[in-house]
Amino acid sequence: MTAQLLIQVLEGFLFGYFALLYVVYGLLNVLAVVQIRRYLEISDLTAADNVFSSLDVPVSIIVPAYNESDSIVTSIRAMLQLEYPDYEVLVVNDGSSDDTLQKLIKEFGLKSFPEAYRKRLPCHKVRNIYRSHRYPMLRVIDKENGGSKADALNAGINACRYPIFCAVDADSILQPDSLRRAIRPFLENPETVAAGGTVRVANGCKVEGGFLQKIALPANFLARVQVIEYLRAFLYGRMGWTQLNAVLIISGAFGVFKKEVVVDAGGYRADVIGEDMELILRIHKNLRKSNTPYKITFVPDPICWTDAPEDLASLRKQRIRWQHGLGQSLILHKSLMFKRNGGALSWLAVPFFFIFELFGPAVEILGYIFFTVAAWSGWVSWETSLVFFCLAVGLGVLLSTSALVLEELSFHVYPRLRDLVRLFLVAILENFGFRQLTVLWRVRGLLGWLAGNAPDWGKMKRSSSLRQQ
Amino acid sequence: MALSGAAVAVAATILLFLYAIGLRLAHISHDRLKRRIRKAYWPIFAEAAVSVHFAENAHLPVSVRRHKSQLLREWCRFRSNIRGSAATNLNTLARRLGLLEFAKKRLTLRALGGRLLAIQAVGLLRDPSCWSTLEPLLDHPNIALSITAATSLADIDPERAIPIIIPLVVRKKGWPRTQVGRILNSAGLPAVSRRLCEAIETSSLRDAIQLMRFTDAASTTDVNRLISNILDHRDEPELLAAALKVARGHLSAERVGALANHNAWYVRMQAANLLAKFGGPESIKVLEQMLSDTEWWVRYRAAQAITKLPFLGPNALRRLCDRQPDRFARDIMRQALAERGLA
Numbered sequence: 101m102t103a104q105l106l107i108q109v110l111e112g113f114l115f116g117y118f119a120l121l122y123v124v125y126g127l128l129n130v131l132a133v134v135q136i137r138r139y140l141e142i143s144d145l146t147a148a149d150n151v152f153s154s155l156d157v158p159v160s161i162i163v164p165a166y167n168e169s170d171s172i173v174t175s176i177r178a179m180l181q182l183e184y185p186d187y188e189v190l191v192v193n194d195g196s197s198d199d200t201l202q203k204l205i206k207e208f209g210l211k212s213f214p215e216a217y218r219k220r221l222p223c224h225k226v227r228n229i230y231r232s233h234r235y236p237m238l239r240v241i242d243k244e245n246g247g248s249k250a251d252a253l254n255a256g257i258n259a260c261r262y263p264i265f266c267a268v269d270a271d272s273i274l275q276p277d278s279l280r281r282a283i284r285p286f287l288e289n290p291e292t293v294a295a296g297g298t299v300r301v302a303n304g305c306k307v308e309g310g311f312l313q314k315i316a317l318p319a320n321f322l323a324r325v326q327v328i329e330y331l332r333a334f335l336y337g338r339m340g341w342t343q344l345n346a347v348l349i350i351s352g353a354f355g356v357f358k359k360e361v362v363v364d365a366g367g368y369r370a371d372v373i374g375e376d377m378e379l380i381l382r383i384h385k386n387l388r389k390s391n392t393p394y395k396i397t398f399v400p401d402p403i404c405w406t407d408a409p410e411d412l413a414s415l416r417k418q419r420i421r422w423q424h425g426l427g428q429s430l431i432l433h434k435s436l437m438f439k440r441n442g443g444a445l446s447w448l449a450v451p452f453f454f455i456f457e458l459f460g461p462a463v464e465i466l467g468y469i470f471f472t473v474a475a476w477s478g479w480v481s482w483e484t485s486l487v488f489f490c491l492a493v494g495l496g497v498l499l500s501t502s503a504l505v506l507e508e509l510s511f512h513v514y515p516r517l518r519d520l521v522r523l524f525l526v527a528i529l530e531n532f533g534f535r536q537l538t539v540l541w542r543v544r545g546l547l548g549w550l551a552g553n554a555p556d557w558g559k560m561k562r563s564s565s566l567r568q569q
Numbered sequence: 570m571a572l573s574g575a576a577v578a579v580a581a582t583i584l585l586f587l588y589a590i591g592l593r594l595a596h597i598s599h600d601r602l603k604r605r606i607r608k609a610y611w612p613i614f615a616e617a618a619v620s621v622h623f624a625e626n627a628h629l630p631v632s633v634r635r636h637k638s639q640l641l642r643e644w645c646r647f648r649s650n651i652r653g654s655a656a657t658n659l660n661t662l663a664r665r666l667g668l669l670e671f672a673k674k675r676l677t678l679r680a681l682g683g684r685l686l687a688i689q690a691v692g693l694l695r696d697p698s699c700w701s702t703l704e705p706l707l708d709h710p711n712i713a714l715s716i717t718a719a720t721s722l723a724d725i726d727p728e729r730a731i732p733i734i735i736p737l738v739v740r741k742k743g744w745p746r747t748q749v750g751r752i753l754n755s756a757g758l759p760a761v762s763r764r765l766c767e768a769i770e771t772s773s774l775r776d777a778i779q780l781m782r783f784t785d786a787a788s789t790t791d792v793n794r795l796i797s798n799i800l801d802h803r804d805e806p807e808l809l810a811a812a813l814k815v816a817r818g819h820l821s822a823e824r825v826g827a828l829a830n831h832n833a834w835y836v837r838m839q840a841a842n843l844l845a846k847f848g849g850p851e852s853i854k855v856l857e858q859m860l861s862d863t864e865w866w867v868r869y870r871a872a873q874a875i876t877k878l879p880f881l882g883p884n885a886l887r888r889l890c891d892r893q894p895d896r897f898a899r900d901i902m903r904q905a906l907a908e909r910g911l912a
Contacts, residue, residue, distance in 0.1 A: 141681055141713045213907050216900040218865045231907065261869075288745035290779075494578030501585040508592035520593055524586050 107479045114467045118491045121456060125495070128340035129502050135343045136335070136400055136510050157286060158186040159279060159356070160260030164252035165191055165270040166245070169198040173207045175270055178310025180235055184279040188237045190260055191270075194252040195224075195245025204240050208232040213239065221254040221367035229259065249352065250368035250375040257359060257367060266356045271407055273302050273312055274354075278403040282356045285397045293361040294383060294396045296350030298334040300513065301327045302405035312405055317519050322415060325530045326408040328523060331503040335400065335510070342398040346449035348384075350396070352376035354404035361387070361394075372432070373555065374425020381433040384445055388436075402513055416541050421555040423545025426458055461542035467492060468536070493531045500527035599639075606639050614647045617662040618655035624662045637671050638683065641690055644668055648693045660694050669694050676702050685717050692721025700725060707733065712743040719744075720752050727756035735768045738783070739776040746782065753786035762787040766795040774805050781811040789817050800824065806833035813839035818847035826855040834864035841867060845874030853878070857889070860898035868897060872905035883911045 161179055165172055172191070179189050193201045204210060210230035217226055224246040232238040243255050253267055264286060266279060278297065285295045303326075304318030318324050341347045355376065362368075365382045372378045380396060387394045409415040430453055437454070439446040467488060475485035504523055507513065514520065548555055609630060617624040632640050644666070648659045663669060668690065675687035676699065688706070691699040699721075706718035719737065722730035731753070738749050753761050765787050769780045784792050792815060799812040800820075809828065813836065820843065828840040841859050844852045852874075859871035876886060890902035906912045 138713075141685065214900070214903040214912060215907075216865070216869070216897070216904045233910070236908075284745075284747075287747050289743070290746075490578055494582075497578065497582050498585070501582050501589070505585050505589045505592070508589045508596070512593065512596055517590075517593055517597070520589060524589070528582070 104479075107474060110470055111474075111480060111484070114463070114470065114488060115491070117463055118467070118488070118495060121460070122491075122495055124452060124456065125499055129336050129506075131341075131343040132336035132339040132506060133509065135339045136506060139400055140510060157264055157283065158188075158262040159184065159283060160256075160262040160265040160359075161187060161189045161279070162253060162256030162260060162265050162267050163189065163191045163270050164194055164249050164256065164267075165196065165200055166194040166249075166252070167196045167198045167200060168270040169196070169200045169203055171271050172200050173203055174310040175272070176204070176208070176238070176310075178274060179268070180238060181276065181311075182274065182279045183276045184283070186262075187279065188239065188261060189235075190256045191238070191240045192252040192256045193240060193242045194249075194255075195243060201240070201242055205230065208238055208240075209234045210238075210240055215239075215259065218258060220258050220363050222370075223251045223254040223258065226255060226259075246370060248370040248375065250370040250372070253375075254367045254370070257362060260359065263359055264356060265359050265362075266354070267352065268404070269353045269406065272299075272353045273305075273307055273310065273405040275312060275403060275405075278354070281401045281403050282354070282399055285395070285399065286356070286358070289395055289397075291393050291395045292397055293358045293387065293394045294350055294380065295356045296338065296347065296398050297354040297356075297403040298338075298398075298400055299330060299351050299353050299404045299406050300334075300402045301330055301408045303408050303410060305405065307405075315513055315515065317514060317522060318408075318410075320410040321526075322412070322534075323408045323410050324522070324526050325534050328500045328503065328527050328530060330408075331507055332499055334398075335503055335506045338398045339400055339506075341449055344444035344448065345395055345397075346443070346445040347396045347398055348380055348445075348449055348453055349377045350380055350398075351404075353406050372425065372428050373421055374429045377425065378429040378432060381429055381436065385433055385436055388439075388442070388445075400510060402511060415538075417556055419538055419541040420545035420548060423458075423461070423542040424549040424555045426453070427546060427549035430454055430458055458546065461539040462546060464492065464539050465543050496531035496535050497528050500530065503527075602636065602639055603643070606636060606643050610640060610643060611647065614644065614659060614662070617658050618651055619658075621654075621658055621661075624658040625665075627662075629662075629666060632666065637668070638675075638686070640666070641668050641672060642686055645686060645689050645693060649689075656693075663690075663694055669696060673699060681711070681713065685713055688714070688717045688721050692717075692724035695725050697725055700729075704733070707737060712741070712745075715741060716744050716748050720748065723752045723756045723760075727760035731756050731760045731764055735764055735780070739772065739779055750783055750785070753783050756786070758786070758788050762791045766791045769795060770798060774808055778807055778811045781808075781815055784815045792817055796820070800828075806831065806836050809833075810835045810839045813843050816843055818843075820847070822849055822851045822855065826852070829855045829859055834862070834867055837862060837864070837867045838870050841870035841874050845870065845877045848874060848878055850880060853881075853889075857893070857898075860893060860901060861895040865901075868901040869905070872901040873908070875902070876905045876909045876911070886911060 163176070163179065168175075176189060176191060191204060193204070210232050213229050213231035215229040217229060224244040226241055226243045228242045230240040230242065239259065241255055241259055243252065246252060246255075256267075257265060264283070266282065268274070282295055282297045285292045301318065301323060302312070303320060303323035304316045305312055306314035306316070317327065338347055338349070352375065361383060362379065365379065365386045368375045369378055383396065409418055430450070433450070436442065436446055437450045471480065471485040471488045474480040475482045501524065504520070504527060508520070514523065545555065613627070613629065617627070644659070644663055648656065648663070651659060672687040672690035672694070673696070675683050676691065678684040678687065688703065691703070703718045703722050703725075706714050707722070709715045709718070719730070719734050723734060734752065738744065753765065765780065765783060769777045769784075772780060784795070787795075796812045796816045799808060803809065809831070810833065813828065822844070825840050825843055828836055831837050831840070837859065841856065844856055848856065856871045856875050859867055860875075862868050862871065875881065875889065881889070886906060890899060890906060893899045893902060903912060
């Protein structure tokens with residue numbers, strides 16, 4: 101009797117969990133559609149907004165670089181050609197053991213520069229600061245390796261001169277108007293303290309001189325699946341939360357921040373893996389504590405392109421690391437949850453991330469195991485188990501397809517109709533095997549975090565798109 | 570039950586996919602139409618812009634009604650970059666194409682995209698008969714509608730619109746600042762300058778700082794008078810800093826020098842910035858003092874200001890750096906000199 105009750109409770113819990121997941125994702129989807137439509141209406145209206153007005157604010161671009169010898173010169177060349185009236189580029193060489201610094205010195209004519217460096221945020225020792233004679237807007241900070249991107253970013257923030265900074269990965273591929281688009285929320289609403297940009301998968305695209313020349317789908321299946329994943333994560337994940345001012349993640353690949361807000365929050369934490377998410381949570385916490393009105397927002401335009409892993413080993417490490425970072429950040433800021441006057445952030449976003457993003461993979465795996473064993477042992481009917489599997493897989497397919505619809509409603513980045521059909525097929529196929537595999541990795545990341553093990557970073561193999569540039 | 574669940578999931582997926590395909594096909598067809606209309610009409614717009622005769626008399630192709638919306642969009646795109654007599658010619662041409670009547674009918678559309686386009690069009694066409702339809706939209710909760718209506722009203726009659734718009738700039742928190750800047754700049758000095766400066770003087774601290782960002786749209790005389798009044802009669806550091814930021818250089822070194830000792834570091838920093846632009850030989854002493862300021866930004870801006878003074882040569886700058894008794898002052902001067910390639 102007790103065992104039967106337990107089975108019924110578990111069955112009810114798993115069905116209830118997935119039903120709730122459907123409802124929450126459905127609502128997020130609706131919010132994202134509203135937000136994107138609103139964004140496009142206004143952006144269409146100000147499409148001619150190319151004239152550099154006096155309202156533009158100067159921006160510091162901070163590029164942390166660790167052993168980026170292969171791509172650093174091309175990336176920095178591209179960053180020096182952005183369409184923006186007033187900005188500086190600060191490369192932070194985080195004690196690279198390859199010839200990243202030497203390449204920068206040679207290519208950009210860097211000379212040692214007697215900067216009165218002001219250490220406002222903690223970071224490892226700065227060895228030297230260089231300035232380019234050919235490009236006055238370029239400086240390079242050479243520092244001792246701090247063992248984390250956060251340490252390099254803090255060094256960059258200490259040295260940056262402008263009130264807004266943009267943190268960009270050294271291997272991110274930008275578009276000439278990326279900065280202009282990302283800065284718009286700051287110009288339009290003075291309460292904006294941080295803005296993230298939509299990151300897309302660069303694999304398969306043609307990249308020349310650090311800029312994206314032609315957009316195409318990757319040939320590699322894993323990279324193609326990640327195209328769908330990024331669409332899901334950015335277009336309706338983050339757009340949906342933007343509507344509620346409850347964005348919890350701004351990707352480390354491209355994020356724009358008001359410097360003083362980050363400095364007041366204490367900068368990036370070097371002891372956390374998901375430093376990008378942790379910082380956003382801390383900013384939320386700080387500004388709420390001081391009752392400062394603020395907005396953390398998201399720009400849906402595709403403004404940053406990144407290289408996605410094309411082999412299982414790199415992908416596995418990445419997913420384990422992400423889940424580990426998610427756990428660390430959420431637990432550090434668990435006090436954000438269920439605050440009286442905490443709004444959507446406190447009552448929806450943080451609990452959602454805890455329940456569905458952090459522990460979701462474990463529940464999903466539990467469901468797969470339970471319904472297989474239960475059907476096998478005759479505890480539940482095969483039909484019930486089948487319903488569960490349909491529910492789980494169907495949810496994945498629906499989410500991916502609705503992300504494709506959002507893409508079609510907004511940016512139609514992949515130009516050919518054939519691409520859309522291919523993406524649709526991938527949206528279905530990824531739910532048979534790939535998703536379960538990533539769920540397993542995420543569970544491993546979760547267990548690793550619970551056990552306090554440090555995840556392995558490893559070195560990701562570059563895709564052919566980036567290798568060829 | 571399993572089968573019906575699966576069937577629902579499959580049906581929903583197929584529907585979503587078909588919807589996505591439909592959207593893509595609509596996009597492709599819209600793109601083709603856009604290209605066709607551009608090819609047919611942009612040469613006509615271009616010729617009309619330079620010739621009154623052409624705008625008034627040229628034989629025009631008959632536009633299909635269902636393409637008129639796209640034609641209006643293309644006209645707006647072309648027209649919004651044109652000023653002066655060319656704009657008048659294009660308006661004449663648009664009236665002959667029936668675009669004004671078409672736009673007026675669409676001012677009350679439910680579809681937001683079409684409505685915004687119509688509002689923009691009647692503004693560009695400067696049609697005063699639409700004023701009464703547009704003015705109530707200023708209070709519309711939809712930001713896109715209210716700001717587009719404001720733009721159009723300012724296009725139609727800037728003298729009448731600006732006194733209504735300026736108080737709204739501080740009230741409407743969601744209005745994009747770039748768009749507000751554009752409205753004020755294109756409305757012209759006579760309509761904006763005095764009214765904007767008066768509004769700043771009579772506003773609360775927060776509102777005044779917000780409006781101060783738009784002083785580009787005001788005349789130098791009015792801005793100078795405003796800054797003088799603020800420096801004489803107001804003492805809020807945020808406002809003083811904002812005022813110094815937009816000052817256009819009539820302030821005496823003595824007056825700015827007094828602010829170099831202000832309690833708030835951002836006022837001192839703005840004072841240093843101002844001296845960088847308009848400082849004379851008498852400013853050197855003040856700036857040298859600022860090199861030893863406790864705040865890095867004040868030291869940095871003072872050092873930059875010194876290196877920008879036109880009457881100090883490289884050797885004089887190096888001597889000035891060396892004679893600083895304070896290490897922080899020397900460090901920051903060295904940095905500023907290096908930035909100018911003078912280290």
